[in-house]
Amino acid sequence: MIRSKDATFKYAGTQSLKVDHxxxxxxxxxxxxxxxxxxxxxxxxxxxxxxxxxxxSVKVEMIDGAADTAGAGTVLSSVxxxxxxxxxxxxxxxxxxxxxxxxxxxxxxxxxxxxxNPFWVDDVSLVQSGSDVILKLREWNVGLGTxxxxxxxxxxxxxxxxxxxxxxxxxxxxxxxxxTDRSYGFTLQRRGSLSDAQYFELRYNTAGGYTGGAxxxxxxxxxxxxxxxxxxxxxxxxSQSLYGIWSEVINSPNIHDQATAxxxxxxxxxxxxxxIERASVRIIDLKGSRLEAVMPxxxxxxxxxxxxxxxxxxxxxxNEVGGIMVDLELGKLLPKVGDLLAWIEYRLARAxxxx
Amino acid sequence: MPISTPPAWSYLRRGGCENLTFEVSTAxxxxxxxxxxxxxxxxMIDNGSGMAVWWRGYVSDIRxxxxxxxxxxxxxxxxxxxxxxxxxxxxxxxxxxxxxxxxNVDASRVAxxxxxxxxxxxxxxxxxxxxxxxxxxxLPEIEFNGSIADAIRLLAEIAGNRDFGIDAGLVFHFRPxxxxxxxxxxxxxxxxxxxxxxxxEGMVNRIYLFGANxxxxxxxxxxxxxxxxxxxxxNASVSFGKATTRQKIIQTFTPTKGTLSEIEVxxxxxxxxxxxxxxxxxxxxxxxxxWPLLTSAATPAEGDWSPESIVIxxxxxxx
Numbered sequence: 066m067i068r069s070k071d072a073t074f075k076y077a078g079t080q081s082l083k084v085d086h087x088x089x090x091x092x093x094x095x096x097x098x099x100x101x102x103x104x105x106x107x108x109x110x111x112x113x114x115x116x117x118x119x120x121x122s123v124k125v126e127m128i129d130g131a132a133d134t135a136g137a138g139t140v141l142s143s144v145x146x147x148x149x150x151x152x153x154x155x156x157x158x159x160x161x162x163x164x165x166x167x168x169x170x171x172x173x174x175x176x177x178x179x180x181x182n183p184f185w186v187d188d189v190s191l192v193q194s195g196s197d198v199i200l201k202l203r204e205w206n207v208g209l210g211t212x213x214x215x216x217x218x219x220x221x222x223x224x225x226x227x228x229x230x231x232x233x234x235x236x237x238x239x240x241x242x243x244x245t246d247r248s249y250g251f252t253l254q255r256r257g258s259l260s261d262a263q264y265f266e267l268r269y270n271t272a273g274g275y276t277g278g279a280x281x282x283x284x285x286x287x288x289x290x291x292x293x294x295x296x297x298x299x300x301x302x303x304s305q306s307l308y309g310i311w312s313e314v315i316n317s318p319n320i321h322d323q324a325t326a327x328x329x330x331x332x333x334x335x336x337x338x339x340x341i342e343r344a345s346v347r348i349i350d351l352k353g354s355r356l357e358a359v360m361p362x363x364x365x366x367x368x369x370x371x372x373x374x375x376x377x378x379x380x381x382x383x384n385e386v387g388g389i390m391v392d393l394e395l396g397k398l399l400p401k402v403g404d405l406l407a408w409i410e411y412r413l414a415r416a417x418x419x420x
Numbered sequence: 421m422p423i424s425t426p427p428a429w430s431y432l433r434r435g436g437c438e439n440l441t442f443e444v445s446t447a448x449x450x451x452x453x454x455x456x457x458x459x460x461x462x463x464m465i466d467n468g469s470g471m472a473v474w475w476r477g478y479v480s481d482i483r484x485x486x487x488x489x490x491x492x493x494x495x496x497x498x499x500x501x502x503x504x505x506x507x508x509x510x511x512x513x514x515x516x517x518x519x520x521x522x523x524n525v526d527a528s529r530v531a532x533x534x535x536x537x538x539x540x541x542x543x544x545x546x547x548x549x550x551x552x553x554x555x556x557x558x559l560p561e562i563e564f565n566g567s568i569a570d571a572i573r574l575l576a577e578i579a580g581n582r583d584f585g586i587d588a589g590l591v592f593h594f595r596p597x598x599x600x601x602x603x604x605x606x607x608x609x610x611x612x613x614x615x616x617x618x619x620x621e622g623m624v625n626r627i628y629l630f631g632a633n634x635x636x637x638x639x640x641x642x643x644x645x646x647x648x649x650x651x652x653x654x655n656a657s658v659s660f661g662k663a664t665t666r667q668k669i670i671q672t673f674t675p676t677k678g679t680l681s682e683i684e685v686x687x688x689x690x691x692x693x694x695x696x697x698x699x700x701x702x703x704x705x706x707x708x709x710x711w712p713l714l715t716s717a718a719t720p721a722e723g724d725w726s727p728e729s730i731v732i733x734x735x736x737x738x739x
Contacts, residue, residue, distance in 0.1 A: 068708050075703070082703045082711055091718030095711040099697040107697075134715040154524040154558070168698075171714050186711075189701045195692040196661070202683065205672045212670060221687070229690045237683045240628070240638035243675045251683050254668035255661035263691035266657035267669060275650035278672030282658065284665050295671035296654035298684040303645045304625040305679055312626040319574055320631040321561040328557060330627050330639030332577040338625040338641050340618045347613040348605055354467050355431070355474050356603060361583035361595045362433045363602025367611055373601050377433050381474075383426035389465070390612075 067183075068095055076112040076152045076187035085183035086174045092135035094123075094171025099191055101166040106257075108194040108224065109168055111155040113146055114185040116172050121148040123172045123184045127159035132167025141166075152187070158194055166191070195223035196257040198265055200237045205250040205278070210288055212250055216241060220256075232268060236300075248278060251297070268296040304338030344395045346374075351389040355381075365393065422446070424491050427463055429475045434576065436585025436593075437477050437498030448484035448492045461496040462588075476588045478502065499586040503538060503569035511537040511568075521563045527579035530562065531572050531594045538568045539592075563632055626681075640681045647677045654686060 067085045075081035086093035101107060107127070115123040124145050128138035141159030159166070170186050198221045204213040219237045227233040237251060253267060269280055275294040282291050304311075320326050346367055356365070356379055364373035378394040425443035432438045440463055444451075463475035481495035508520050511534070522530050557579050564571040576582035576594065584594045605611050629637040650671075660669045671685075700710035 068711060068713060070703060070706070070708060078702045078704050080703045082708065089719065090716035092714060092716045094714040096714050097698060097711065101697065132714075133712065134717060136717040150525055150529070166697075169714055173718075187703055189698045191697045192695065193693050195689065198661075198687065200683075200685070203670075205670070223689065223692065224694075226687050226689045228692055228694050229688050232686045232688045234684055234686050236685075238638055238640075239680050239682060240636075242678045243680055245675055245678055248672055248674050250670040250672035251685070252668055252670045253660050253685070253687075259661060259663040259667055260691070261663050264659050264661040264689075266659050266688045266690060268654035268686040268688075269656055269658050270650060270653045271656045272653060274652065275673070277648060277674040277676075280658065280669065280671050282660065282666040282669045285667050288670065291658055291669070293656065294650040295658075295669075296651050296686045297649065297671055297673070298646045298651055299648040299673065299675060299677075299680050300682045300684060301645050301647045301677055301680055302625055302640045304641060305681070306645050306647075306677075308620075308623065308625070310626050310679060311620075311623045312628060313624050314628045314630070316630045317574070318565065318630075318632045319563050319571070320629065320637075321563065321633065321635065322631075323635075323637060325559055325562065325578060326629050326631060326635070326637035327639060328580070329574070329578045330629065330637070331641075332581045333627065334624060334639065334641045335581065337623055339623070340620050341622050342616070342618045344617070345613075345615040346605070346611060348610050349612045350610045352468075354472065355588065357431045357436075357587060359598075359600075359602055360587060360591065360593045361598045362431075363598045363600050365603045365605065366601055367614070368604060368606045375433065375597060378438070379431040380428070381430065382428040 071185060074114075074185060076185075078187070081185045081187035083183050083185050084170070084172075085181055086172075088174075088176070088180075090174060092171045092173050094135070094169055095186070096132040096167060096169035098131050098133065098165055098167045100164055101161055102193070103162060103164050104160060106158055106160045106194045107166055107191055109142075109155065109157045109159070109189075109191050111170070111189040112152045112187045113155055113170065114151045115146050115148040115153070116182040116184045117148045118180065118182050120172050120175065120182070122146060123170060125155050125157065126169050127157050128167035128169065129159070129161050130163060130165050130167060132169040135169070135171055138167060152185075192224070195226075195263070196255045197222055198226060199252075199254050199256060200235065201252045202237055202239060203250055203252060205248040207248050212252055212288075216243075216249070226265065229266065250278065269293050270296065302338070308339065344374075346393045346395065348391045348393065349384065349388065351381075351391050356391065429463060431475070431587075432498075432500075432585060433583055434573070434585065435498065435500045436587045437475050437500070439498070440475050440477060440496040441494065443485055443491045443493050445489060445491050447490035448482070451482065451492055461494075473588045476590060499590070500569060503572065504567050506538050506568045508534065508564040508566065508568055508571055520565060521561065522559060523561050525559055525562075527557050527559055527575045528582075528594050530559065531575045531584065534564075534568050534571055535592045638681075647680065648673060648675060657688065659690070 067087055069083050070080040071083040072080050084095055109127055113123055122145050126143040127141040129141050130138045142157040146153045172184055200219045201215050202217040203215050206213050217237055217239050221235050271293040273293045280291040280293055280295045281288040364375055366373045374395045376393040376395055380392040382390050384390050422445050423442055424445035427442035429440040430438040459479045461477055461479050462473050464471045465474045477496045477498040480497040483493050485491040485493045572584055576584045581597055582594055583597055586592050627639040629639055660666045
């Protein structure tokens with residue numbers, strides 16, 4: 066087996082680890098054994114580029130114990146990545162029963178003759194994954210002092226929660242309408258075993274001051290006042306406050322996860338939360354080459370207008386004398402007509418003065 | 421064929437060459453049948469230094485235009501339009517590449533791959549130059565069942581409002597919106613008119629997205645307005661998740677608005693470790709001692725590998 070640092074092909078930083086066989090082994094790969102806390106969940110992340118010829122896959126395994134021999138040990142979690150894409154993401158979790166947690170990256174060489182078929186590994190992390198926190202919005206029964214029907218729920222992965230003393234901010238999205246004549250509450254609890262050694266904290270204000278509710282804790286049987294109020298902000302998009310809700314229901318079976326949904330949504334919503342301004346400009350006697358000759362379509366400016374313009378559509382035609390004319394349909398980034406008129410007046414005044 | 425009506429054509433920032441229309445002074449029945457089929461249709465214009473291609477696509481519609489003499493009207497569509505009629509599922513992605521599902525792949529790479537697969541059907545005798553850089557957004561998982569054009573449009577939105585299209589040079593591009601000023605027009609010189617409007621048509625500030633696998637997402641803009649809060653002095657911490665007393669906590673509130681979109685809270689964790697246990701995790705050390713070689717359990721032999729030994733993983737990754 067051969068392994069070396071590769072400075073030319075890497076995911077991040079200046080190097081990656083390149084692993085290849087020399088024709089004498091079936092499995093070829095690398096491993097690390099790590100000392101951990103028994104019974105605690107760990108998360109393994111890495112970037113891997115699989116080998117490109119037979120075999121075309123690389124296996125990544127978390128082992129309950131040492132990982133130094135292929136096929137040995139109990140596999141806690143594994144994934145097999147196939148060629149075709151460089152730097153595929155690995156994300157595995159496993160809970161070892163003992164204090165050794167092994168990880169290994171390897172491919173299986175079925176051929177007796179040697180032909181170079183390396184795979185690469187980079188950016189490996191193995192961290193304690195702790196316990197998730199569940200944030201739920203519920204109705205609060207004022208008379209009985211109990212939390213009631215669940216309205217919304219979010220899971221905050223441990224990896225997203227800052228370790229003391231740092232503090233991180235988290236949100237729970239609410240899709241339904243609430244009533245202003247009812248009380249609600251958001252609860253916070255953890256997944257997994259309760260522990261006095263490993264737990265979570267919520268920021269709060271001892272002086273209180275919020276009159277719409279109170280902070281309470283549950284000791285397993287009843288809710289008790291903590292005194293003060295949690296740090297919390299209930300938010301409403303500015304555009305909804307100004308214009309009300311303008312919603313769309315969209316079916317998109319392409320999208321599988323929250324992160325992509327939000328990434329896509331932010332792009333779609335950009336510039337559509339307020340009345341949409343549009344403009345068009347007609348240019349006569351276009352000289353030279355087509356406006357879209359440079360990709361992507363460059364910004365354009367009409368002298369005297371505020372800002373540069375990014376046309377959505379260019380409609381060309383040829384006028385009576387053979388000159389090229391183009392209508393630019395402009396997007397959200399708009400000129401102000403007043404600016405243009407003021408500028409034309411300025412030009413006219415200058416011309417008049419010069420006459 | 422002599423042109424009787426000057427051509428008119430358009431270009432979309434998100435799509436590239438769009439439409440071209442023109443009339444020829446040849447009767448419909450005298451138009452060669454070959455022109456009906458997909459045809460590489462180019463608009464050539466002298467830009468002062470020679471003839472240059474200004475628009476390129478295929479003839480999509482041809483019909484008689486009555487008159488004296490008879491004429492024929494042509495409509496052509498840009499090559500991006502052909503992608504509307506090609507399905508992702510028909511591109512022949514191998515099973516091991518995940519069929520029509522991509523995982524952990526940059527959005528630009530998916531777009532590029534779709535074009536690579538689709539170009540044989542789009543412009544058989546011309547190549548589409550791959551000039552698309554990575555978008556920087558890695559898709560955890562994406563699935564396409566519709567047309568290539570729909571897929572590229574969605575990818576452009578996910579990647580952060582990319583521009584895309586096939587231009588007159590038959591180059592496919594998938595790039596961030598331009599921030600470079602390319603042209604300045606001067607009123608009184610060649611600016612002939614300006615139109616302006618503001619409309620509520622098309623306004624959206626909340627999207628209910630029904631995704632794959634019964635996924636439900638509510639998407640709103642993040643330029644938010646705080647309507648109820650308790651955040652002036654968060655001067656202490658209260659624990660939860662403990663075995664003894666504070667097993668869970670609640671903050672009750674009475675909203676002053678019914679259309680709240682999110683609750684924001686501040687959390688921290690105590691007693692957990694986020695230390696990376698891996699030695700030389702970024703492979704930045706000079707040597708390889710931190711990554712020992714695995715002890716192999718088998719020696720290789722021709723014949724070990726056989727079709728029966730393949731495990732088909734349907735969604736193991738994208739192309």
